[in-house]
Amino acid sequence: MSLLKEKTLGFALILGFNASILAQNMSLDFSFDGGNGFDNFVRTTKLLSDGKILVGGYFTSFNGTSVNHIARLNVDGSLDTTFHIGTGFDSDVMSSNLQSDGKILVCGHFSTFNGAPMNLMARLNSDGTLDQTFNIGASSGYILAIEGQPDGKILVGGYFTTNDGTTVKGITRLNPDGSADPTFNIGSGFNSGVPALCLQSDGKILVGGSFSTYNGLSCNRIARLNVDGTLDTTFLTGTAFNQTPDIPQVSVIVQQTDGKIIVGGQFNTFNGVPVSHFLRLNADGSLDTTFNTGAGFDPNIWHINLQDDGRMIVGGCFTNFNGHAINGIVRLNTDGSFDPDFINGTGFDGCIYNSFYNADGSLLIAGDFGTYNGIQKKYLARLYNCFADSIEVTTFVTPSDTNFCNGQFALNINGSAPYEIYVDNNSQAIFCTDYLLLQNQCPGNHELRILGSCGDSLITQYFIPTNTNFVFINPFLDSLALDSLGVLLTNCSINYNSIDTAYIDSIWVTDNTVTVVWNIVDNSGSNLDTISYVLNDGNGVYWLQISILCPNKAIESYFSATEAIYFSNNSVTLSGLTDFSQKNPILIFPNPTNDIVEIHYEGSSVRLRIFNSQGKILDDKIITSGEIISLSKFESGIYFFEFPQPDRMSFVRVVKN
Numbered sequence: 001m002s003l004l005k006e007k008t009l010g011f012a013l014i015l016g017f018n019a020s021i022l023a024q025n026m027s028l029d030f031s032f033d034g035g036n037g038f039d040n041f042v043r044t045t046k047l048l049s050d051g052k053i054l055v056g057g058y059f060t061s062f063n064g065t066s067v068n069h070i071a072r073l074n075v076d077g078s079l080d081t082t083f084h085i086g087t088g089f090d091s092d093v094m095s096s097n098l099q100s101d102g103k104i105l106v107c108g109h110f111s112t113f114n115g116a117p118m119n120l121m122a123r124l125n126s127d128g129t130l131d132q133t134f135n136i137g138a139s140s141g142y143i144l145a146i147e148g149q150p151d152g153k154i155l156v157g158g159y160f161t162t163n164d165g166t167t168v169k170g171i172t173r174l175n176p177d178g179s180a181d182p183t184f185n186i187g188s189g190f191n192s193g194v195p196a197l198c199l200q201s202d203g204k205i206l207v208g209g210s211f212s213t214y215n216g217l218s219c220n221r222i223a224r225l226n227v228d229g230t231l232d233t234t235f236l237t238g239t240a241f242n243q244t245p246d247i248p249q250v251s252v253i254v255q256q257t258d259g260k261i262i263v264g265g266q267f268n269t270f271n272g273v274p275v276s277h278f279l280r281l282n283a284d285g286s287l288d289t290t291f292n293t294g295a296g297f298d299p300n301i302w303h304i305n306l307q308d309d310g311r312m313i314v315g316g317c318f319t320n321f322n323g324h325a326i327n328g329i330v331r332l333n334t335d336g337s338f339d340p341d342f343i344n345g346t347g348f349d350g351c352i353y354n355s356f357y358n359a360d361g362s363l364l365i366a367g368d369f370g371t372y373n374g375i376q377k378k379y380l381a382r383l384y385n386c387f388a389d390s391i392e393v394t395t396f397v398t399p400s401d402t403n404f405c406n407g408q409f410a411l412n413i414n415g416s417a418p419y420e421i422y423v424d425n426n427s428q429a430i431f432c433t434d435y436l437l438l439q440n441q442c443p444g445n446h447e448l449r450i451l452g453s454c455g456d457s458l459i460t461q462y463f464i465p466t467n468t469n470f471v472f473i474n475p476f477l478d479s480l481a482l483d484s485l486g487v488l489l490t491n492c493s494i495n496y497n498s499i500d501t502a503y504i505d506s507i508w509v510t511d512n513t514v515t516v517v518w519n520i521v522d523n524s525g526s527n528l529d530t531i532s533y534v535l536n537d538g539n540g541v542y543w544l545q546i547s548i549l550c551p552n553k554a555i556e557s558y559f560s561a562t563e564a565i566y567f568s569n570n571s572v573t574l575s576g577l578t579d580f581s582q583k584n585p586i587l588i589f590p591n592p593t594n595d596i597v598e599i600h601y602e603g604s605s606v607r608l609r610i611f612n613s614q615g616k617i618l619d620d621k622i623i624t625s626g627e628i629i630s631l632s633k634f635e636s637g638i639y640f641f642e643f644p645q646p647d648r649m650s651f652v653r654v655v656k657n
Contacts, residue, residue: 053075190213
């Protein structure tokens with residue numbers, strides 16, 4: 001298996017740390033198999049309520065079966081033969097739209113459906129037969145875009161000049177039966193085509209195309225219309241897209257939930273500002289300067305799929321985005337930056353016109369392409385996320401004797417199996433589905449690599465302590481016992497997944513006994529639990545552990561957390577996870593903290609890297625002993641302070657209240 005992507009998250013050490021990799025690279029789903037597929041490219045797709053897929057385009061056959069320009073596929077990619085289209089359309093289908101009653105609106109270049117005259121637009125019943133109650137009459141040109149309104153009326157855009165004998169240029173609105181809506185007042189309309197329509201949440205209509213005027217008023221390639229079809233003069237785009245290339249065009253428009261507007265097409269500037277084929281506007285039509293795509297795309301954009309998290313999948317005929325060689329499809333973050341955790345490899349070898357997510361998280365992609373990452377897959381492909389959720393490496397460490405390798409390291413991996421597990425660069429993989437106990441572990445630092453089925457990998461480190469300085473409390477319980485919260489365990493009813501974290505709230509010492517108040521935070525709030533630990537090995541670093549184990553179950557059914565302390569002459573310092581080598585410990589206090597922490601150690605300056613609990617680096621700088629670090633810009637939670645040094649690695653967990 002080739003290694004496509006690799007992330008290093010530092011030390012996944014000491015029980016309380018979940019090393020997560022939000023790997024979402026998409027790989028080809030070979031279970032989506034339509035045989036030889038379509039004989040020409042796909043222009044439009046729609047996900048139906050039962051999971052089946054409506055497909056329209058330039059094709060005339062699917063896997064050897066005649067399906068003229070429209071088809072319905074089953075969930076597995078095979079042809080749905082219960083979709084009765086007869087001879088289908090006599091020319092290309094460009095767009096489609098689903099009505100709430102299950103009927104299907106279709107538009108394009110055609111003039112007949114199943115032998116019946118049906119010019120440029122038709123409505124099909126859910127079984128594929130023609131809806132005879134819908135007819136737009138004779139029209140000229142071709143229709144490229146359909147947008148259904150909540151009231152049942154239908155917006156139509158394209159390159160046409162008449163509808164049923166009436167002059168309508170570029171845009172019109174139809175009643176539910178296909179007749180022209182006389183209340184939609186476009187005047188002389190647009191002076192060129194409209195391939196892009198977007199109905200705003202307030203009922204206004206965003207329009208994109210190759211036009212430069214609307215009803216005699218200047219509006220270069222983008223406009224917003226009021227509900228009645230008149231031009232919205234509050235949409236202030238300035239000169240908009242009237243510069244190079246020679247024929248600029250807006251091909252796709254999508255509105256975000258915050259009212260901002262994403263625009264793609266074939267253009268190089270907006271209102272005098274360089275923007276390569278893609279931009280975001282504020283709700284008033286001005287350029288959103290917080291959205292930065294750098295050098296942008298090379299050729300034009302045809303498709304935008306806005307995800308629920310605000311990121312966007314962009315499709316088109318490009319081969320590059322802001323210096324990244326990427327073919328046909330890319331995902332951008334909310335600020336317009338490149339998201340590397342999406343497509344690996346060469347991607348598609350052609351244009352992408354459409355995509356949508358299935359309920360299972362897989363992504364259907366349609367266009368004019370022949371391969372994906374060098375594998376033949378023509379015109380329609382389904383990609384799946386190898387890691388449908390994150391890989392969480394939840395560790396549980398059993399210490400080793402000083403002179404023997406008898407430590408244990410348990411893995412409870414939450415994600416999409418199977419995995420390959422490599423320890424300390426061992427060339428022999430350990431295959432694992434979720435839980436694994438690594439035995440015969442020597443004291444000290446170890447490296448762990450988890451390789452997923454897509455080739456994505458997680459690299460992390462763990463530490464096996466020695467028995468002499470590791471103090472356990474209830475690591476394992478008998479079948480009838482109190483857990484660390486004082487709850488009698490008889491039926492394993494505790495939901496361990498509800499516990500978010502546990503940390504030392506307060507600590508005091510009497511002789512060689514330390515008493516700790518643990519703050520165990522679950523979905524109901526804080527739970528305080530007092531435990532005493534006896535320290536029998538004199539001064540030094542100790543790891544104090546709290547464990548909650550569900551009896552009569554597998555070893556992984558527990559929650560545990562660890563804090564490190566420094567014990568010296570009947571006094572104790574809470575220092576988080578202290579220097580593993582136990583020489584020159586790095587102390588951070590107060591910990592937990594409301595804002596600032598102070599860092600002390602012996603020696604010269606050191607490098608500090610701060611990670612959040614997902615392994616993302618939040619800060620990286622050189623510090624000196626006694627330096628005060630402010631956490632005011634961070635949210636409440638757990639953070640990890642890493643101190644990489646030539647001969648060792650120190651890693652301290654810090655709790656921000």
